[in-house]
Amino acid sequence: MKDVTGQKVLRDSRVTLAHGGGGKAMRDLIESVFTDVFEPDGMEDxxxxxxxxxxxxGARLAMTTDSFVVTPVEFPGGDIGKLAVCGTVNDLAVGGATPLYLSAAFIIEEGTEIALLRRIVATMRDEADKAGVxxxxxxxxxxxxxSxxxxxITTTGVGVIAxxxxxxxxxxxxxxVAIVNGVLGDHGACILAARGDMALSSDLVSDCAGLGHLMAAVQAACPNVRAARDCTRGGLASALNEIAEAAGVAVEIEEDALPLRAEVKGTCEILGLDxxxxxxxxRLVLFVPEDEAEAALAAMRSVPEGEGATVIGRAKPAPAGQVTMRTLFGGARIVDMLVGEQLPRIC
Structure with a gap:
């Protein structure tokens, strides 16, 4: 059965086990919720x-895959679908690839509202269109x-490296020079507040965004950009440690240069988080030669996702693999990799 727009109508308001059984109910769910929105070329395997x-x-394929689990699945500034598209696009973009195609696999719990799925899928389509994938x-x-x-959601992305x-x-x-493209920690603090289990009140909105256009602008302006990492699980600290270890350099950042909202600082102080x-x-951190830093900043600030771009530190010869932060009091402290679990089910 179809409505006046030609879209297949589902009689159920919630997902049932029959929707995963491989029969007519499953096909109706797929066509009504997914393929009518994503519009793939045919229904092949x-x-x-x-x-x-x-x-x-000399062009090369780039491919990445990731799974997304977040509680709650909808939060200020996005939902799990936006996370899935942006996260996969960003994993391609920070490697210098132009993102082109995505696959999306959904594990759906029995009883989930069909309306929720429709909202998530619509968000995914919007973000894919923005990213050009x-x-x-x-x-x-x-x-x-x-269960x-x-x-x-599990997504796989394919792109091309020029x-x-x-x-x-x-x-x-x-x-x-190390540069970030905007304020840090908004997503983690936003999700923590959105869970509602700590009685936190906040106007924070997730920083979730696709960074493909930003990276394209940086590459066009800075022919010698070295590397980039998106600061997802483990945050900026883990991204910097991965880079320092791989390059065999030290990285020193300046505490007074870190872009942090007062709300994020306050949340962390209350809960004992860093x-x-x-x-x-x-958000990403990228490294460019010092003589290309101004060009990189200008390129990043030319797109909405990079308006808050700022230099936070630089690479040094030694001690290799170590990240340190010059504190507001003039001292220095080691910034190690995240140990254990600071915030579960974040992305």
Whole structure:
């Protein structure tokens, strides 16, 4: 049965186990909720991809995959669908790739509202359009009550790296400048407040955003950009430690240069958290040679996702693999990798 717009109508308001059984109910769910929105080319068991960029001699495919679990699945500034698209796009973009295609697999808990799925899928389509990527294939599975938290999403992204582009952590050299594209920790603090289990009141909105256009602008302006990392789980601290270890350099950041909202600082002080380890979903740190730092800042600030770009530190020769922070009091402290679990179910 279809409505006046031609969209297949589901009689159920919630997902049932029948929607995962491989029959008519499953096909109705897929067509009504997913394919009518994503509009893949046909209903084959695979997507067939073409890209003019691959025809350029020396171009390479880039591929990444990630799973997304967050509580709550909807939060100020986004939902799990936005996380899935932006997170996968960003994993491609920080490696210098132009994101092109995504797949999306859904694990749906029995009893989940169909209306919630529709909102999540609509968000995914909007974010994919913003990023210039297409969601071309996917999968759905339904599990019993209590076996999932409404919905989990796994996405795989495919992009193309242009000839001569070689962004990787091992490229960072002493003297290179570290830049972030905006305020840090908003996503982690926002999710913590949205859970409602700590009686926190906050106007914070997640920083979740796709960074493909920002990275394209930086690459166009800075031919020698070294490396970039999105500061997701483990936050800025973990991203910097990964880079320092891979490059065999030290990284020193300045506490007074870190862009942090007062609300994030306050939340961390109340709960005994360190904002350097809070997850971000629209923030990255990149390293460029010192003589390209101003060009990188201008390029980042030319797009909405980089309006708050600022220099936070630089790479140094030694001690190799160590990250330190110059504090407001003139001292220094080691910023290590996140140990244990600071905030569960964040992305």
């Amino acid at each position: 695979q997507a067939r991809l073409t890209a003019e960029a691959l025809a350029v001699p 297409r969601i071309v294939t996917g999968d759905t599975k339904v599990v019993g009550r209590g 999932a938290d409404q919905v989990f 000839p001569g582009v070689e962004l990787k952590a091992g490229n960072v050299r002493p003297g290179d 904002p350097l380890y809070l997850a971000n979903e629209g």
